[in-house]
Amino acid sequence: MSAVHLSQADGIATLQLDNPAKLNAFTPSMLDDLARHLEVIDADPRIVAVKLTSVGDRAFCAGADIAAWSGYAPDEFARIWVRTGHRVFDRLARLSKPTIAVLQAHAFGGGLELAAACDIRVIAPQATIALPETHIGIVPGWSGTQRLSRLLPEPALREMALFGRRIDAARAFSFGFVAEVADDADGSANGIADKLKETSPRATEIAKYMINAAVNEDAAAMIEALGSGMIAASADRAEGVASFTQKRKPKFDGR
Known part of the structure; x- marks a missing residue:
């Protein structure tokens, strides 16, 4: 038990x-x-x-x-x-x-x-x-x-x-x-x-990551998590995945 x-x-x-x-x-x-x-x-x-x-x-x-x-x-x-x-x-x-x-x-x-x-x-x-x-x-x-x-x-x-x-x-x-x-x-x-x-769960999560990075609580992972979250929301990421799936060259536009 x-x-x-x-x-x-x-x-x-x-x-x-x-x-x-x-x-x-x-x-x-x-x-x-x-x-x-x-x-x-x-x-x-x-x-x-x-x-x-x-x-x-x-x-x-x-x-x-x-x-x-x-x-x-x-x-x-x-x-x-x-x-x-x-x-x-x-x-x-x-x-x-x-x-x-x-x-x-x-x-x-x-x-x-x-x-x-x-x-x-x-x-x-x-x-x-x-x-x-x-x-x-x-x-x-x-x-x-x-x-x-x-x-x-x-x-x-x-x-x-x-x-x-x-x-x-x-x-x-x-x-x-x-x-x-x-x-x-x-x-x-x-x-x-x-x-x-009463708070945004996503905002709270990101704030915690930022504080953890500042106090060196696994700072490398926190920084990469923040960066990865930003890029995952980008049009470039969507285009990269689509071009790979469709076996063509990507057309990134920086969004």
Whole structure:
């Protein structure tokens, strides 16, 4: 049974982590489930926004399940576990739909890295964020020192990654890392998602591509996606395809 659920209602997709007994910590199968759901979401034109939530009030996500990776040999840990998580989280960051992480409770390690891969974050007042990896002899592996360096002030990132300090909701909001602090974080996220129904899905998608290119979130792919979209709408592209199909020389007119 999947521990990452996908549901959809009125244009809003919800991804829900469901491993509360282990504070929603990721297992290999959960990474696989998330990756599969992201492909479904990206291909569905009915979806205008995505919420990322989890079950329970103890943790949004406590990172990676230690039991899932502790048995890996060093080369397997880097090649299989770290690279797989990176690939899935990168896929989330580059999703064409706007994404909202709902931090109803603590986001630690990989859970914080997961939230960082979303476009915006809403947090409950009692929730905290942290990178506790050094306390168990490892380092952040799913973009905690990379993507987070764009989203948090360097001193705060050093506090978490080097000293293991937690940052509370109010301070995270002061940094701009979270969009809102709300007692009902899920309800707040719903309100944000509903507003997207008033915007152009295509304009939102292109705006996201442009921002991703600017912050070097797979900039090469974003730039080529933008350029390819422009050329796909041109008369020259239509003429090129027609001439190839008809086995004749194209007559381009620059439109």
